[in-house]
Amino acid sequence: QAQAVVNGGVENAMLDQPANPAAENVVVGENPEIQEEQVDEEEEDNEDEEDAVVEDAADANNGAQDDMNWNALEWDRAAEELTWERMLGLDGSLVFLEHVFWVVSLNTLFILVFAFCPYHIGHFSIVGLGFEEYVQASHFEGLITTIVGYVLLAVTLIVCHGLAALVKFQRSRRLLGVCYIVVKVSLLVVVEIGVFPLICGWWLDICSLEMFDATLKDRELSFQSAPGTTMFLHWLVGMVYVFYFASFILLLREVLRPGVLWFLRNLNDPDFNPVQEMIHLPIYRHLRRFILSVIVFGSIVLLMLWLPIRIIKYLLPHFLPYNVMLYSDAPVSELSLELLLLQVVLPALLEQGHTRQWLKGLVRAWTVTAGYLLDLHSYLLGDQEENENNANQQPNNQHARNNNAIPVVGEGLHAAHQAILQQGGPVGFQPYRRPLKFPLRIFLLIVFMCITLLIASLICLTLPVFAGRWLMSFWTGTAKIHELYTAACGLYVCWLTIRAVTVLVAWMPQGRRVIFQKVKEWSLMIMKTLIVAILLAGVVPLLLGLLFELVIVAPLRVPLDQTPLFYPWQDWALGVLHAKIIAAITLMGPQWWLKTVIEQVYANGIRNIDLHFIIRKLAAPVISVLLLSLCVPYIIASGVVPLLGVTAEMQNLVQRRIYPFLLMVVVLMGILSFQVRQFKRLYEHIKNDKYLVGQRLVNYERKSGKQGTSTTPPQSSQE
Numbered sequence: 001q002a003q004a005v006v007n008g009g010v011e012n013a014m015l016d017q018p019a020n021p022a023a024e025n026v027v028v029g030e031n032p033e034i035q036e037e038q039v040d041e042e043e044e045d046n047e048d049e050e051d052a053v054v055e056d057a058a059d060a061n062n063g064a065q066d067d068m069n070w071n072a073l074e075w076d077r078a079a080e081e082l083t084w085e086r087m088l089g090l091d092g093s094l095v096f097l098e099h100v101f102w103v104v105s106l107n108t109l110f111i112l113v114f115a116f117c118p119y120h121i122g123h124f125s126i127v128g129l130g131f132e133e134y135v136q137a138s139h140f141e142g143l144i145t146t147i148v149g150y151v152l153l154a155v156t157l158i159v160c161h162g163l164a165a166l167v168k169f170q171r172s173r174r175l176l177g178v179c180y181i182v183v184k185v186s187l188l189v190v191v192e193i194g195v196f197p198l199i200c201g202w203w204l205d206i207c208s209l210e211m212f213d214a215t216l217k218d219r220e221l222s223f224q225s226a227p228g229t230t231m232f233l234h235w236l237v238g239m240v241y242v243f244y245f246a247s248f249i250l251l252l253r254e255v256l257r258p259g260v261l262w263f264l265r266n267l268n269d270p271d272f273n274p275v276q277e278m279i280h281l282p283i284y285r286h287l288r289r290f291i292l293s294v295i296v297f298g299s300i301v302l303l304m305l306w307l308p309i310r311i312i313k314y315l316l317p318h319f320l321p322y323n324v325m326l327y328s329d330a331p332v333s334e335l336s337l338e339l340l341l342l343q344v345v346l347p348a349l350l351e352q353g354h355t356r357q358w359l360k361g362l363v364r365a366w367t368v369t370a371g372y373l374l375d376l377h378s379y380l381l382g383d384q385e386e387n388e389n390n391a392n393q394q395p396n397n398q399h400a401r402n403n404n405a406i407p408v409v410g411e412g413l414h415a416a417h418q419a420i421l422q423q424g425g426p427v428g429f430q431p432y433r434r435p436l437k438f439p440l441r442i443f444l445l446i447v448f449m450c451i452t453l454l455i456a457s458l459i460c461l462t463l464p465v466f467a468g469r470w471l472m473s474f475w476t477g478t479a480k481i482h483e484l485y486t487a488a489c490g491l492y493v494c495w496l497t498i499r500a501v502t503v504l505v506a507w508m509p510q511g512r513r514v515i516f517q518k519v520k521e522w523s524l525m526i527m528k529t530l531i532v533a534i535l536l537a538g539v540v541p542l543l544l545g546l547l548f549e550l551v552i553v554a555p556l557r558v559p560l561d562q563t564p565l566f567y568p569w570q571d572w573a574l575g576v577l578h579a580k581i582i583a584a585i586t587l588m589g590p591q592w593w594l595k596t597v598i599e600q601v602y603a604n605g606i607r608n609i610d611l612h613f614i615i616r617k618l619a620a621p622v623i624s625v626l627l628l629s630l631c632v633p634y635i636i637a638s639g640v641v642p643l644l645g646v647t648a649e650m651q652n653l654v655q656r657r658i659y660p661f662l663l664m665v666v667v668l669m670g671i672l673s674f675q676v677r678q679f680k681r682l683y684e685h686i687k688n689d690k691y692l693v694g695q696r697l698v699n700y701e702r703k704s705g706k707q708g709t710s711t712t713p714p715q716s717s718q719e
Helices: 002-016 032-069 075-081 084-088 094-129 132-137 141-166 170-207 216-225 227-255 274-280 283-315 335-350 353-374 377-381 383-389 395-403 409-422 438-476 483-510 512-557 568-588 593-604 611-644 648-691
Strands: none
Touching: 094 132, 094 141, 132 141, 141 170, 170 216, 170 227, 170 274, 170 283, 216 227, 227 283, 227 353, 283 438, 353 377, 353 438, 353 483, 438 483, 483 512, 512 568, 512 611, 512 648, 568 593, 593 611, 611 648
């Protein structure tokens, strides 16, 4: 049958071919011998083409048949081709040996050029200069030695580049120049990303020592005990400070007139390329910019951290220090507080889009106020907005205002040129009018800005903590609480107060009846939200944390001859983290009922919260599973095992080890069921690969079926 199919395809291909066009279109020449030779050659070509057509048709039909019978797994062929020698590269092929040689050679050359040579150059230089003891005292001998080696290499490359330029060695000069640029960019990246945030982090720590009742001796002891961790934490704090400072600058650019911040690089500028700046600008420009950045950032830390702490200690002697000790006499671990801060408090505050709008509105209000007080509205916000705001004023007043100022074009051009030179200025420059005594007004603006930052820092350092302490005192009394609790509670209270005020102000123009209706709707929504929060953020994390404590923590930490103590507050804090992790894994995993329910709850949001759906589909099943996981092992250990007449030691052993034992049983059953499903799929793949032709099974009979029945007719067979 297969041969008939092939022959039929060939016949169809032969019938579809047109007649011989070359024989009909023969050109008759003067010489008949040449004519006959041409005709013979053309006939031979036509015969070759016909043979090629027949072969192509046969290959096409065979290819189509192979495509129908092809299986992606191809177990037999994979087993024949893939061997341990081929996997490990032990087949001895010259291509593989060549690849191994080049990989090893290039890795060795890379280590030799970029690590071995700079390190030893720096080491010999440090030993020769007598700075070996200071470098060893830093606990980062290898890193500092390598950086010193790179600096010396850069200096050497500069000298060699100058000598090559003097003797007019063009190729050598270009090669040395490229090497110097590579070393220069690498060092600048290390300074910008590594050294500068580290300096900011240490300066923040030094300026805030009095806020935590710490001394430099404490920081020195912590550095001596764990230098790597201490440096990483200070670098991380400095990096966060630099990031938020840059974010605030971006927010200022959205409010201020283009050209006001010409001395700061614009990160949103599409033409801004830091690597290009590192390549083209000379090293002294980078050094000057680094020093100016350190001065600016350090001054802001002094203004917003050190000076407010001094003022708070003078005005409120008993307010500081903050209680942030990571250890205490209480048995409750304080490490869960950091987890709560990172997993609950900060995401809840940062995910609110209103916070950025509020901050932007405050900056805009301050800018408008300062502009009108100092007559710098045109300089700060531009003339276009001023004209829009003053469009309803009388022309005489506008004329009088214009007479009080002298338009200066040169200053605008100067600012624009400076922005171009910095390669980070605004994309467009908007001119402004310069009032009388302009330098004095700018100085007063800077003073006003410093006073505003100082007051804002005082409010941020005192108000949330004071409100949190006052609220937490109703619960804990006079006991000292970690300031993460009080600060988080105070931040939530401040945010809710500001949010309520803004909502009421937005509702005021709609009338009293609408306000009462809105208050009724929001009260019902808040009640539903509180019920859902109690179930999903209170009961579920508590049960999950207690189950985690019984299954993993207690068997690992508490011996059998001791009694484990459980603290619900700590279990709840850890359960919140576990619940978030489980929810994230569920949303990333395959589609099943829990993922569907969580996605539906997220899609509804708080405004369209469905209390009945959440309780019936999410809270009740999850709480039931957790309660069964907690109660069934306890009933078995405390109710069934004593009836068997075992000893007290055996009862204690069962009570302490039944939770991890049942966890192992559940995990083992899950793995076995997964493997059974995988083997079933493998069996189906092998069966289809061997016996499936198209969509019909050939020469295959199920063992469980009847002896006289067959899945296919007996005349269809396959070799």
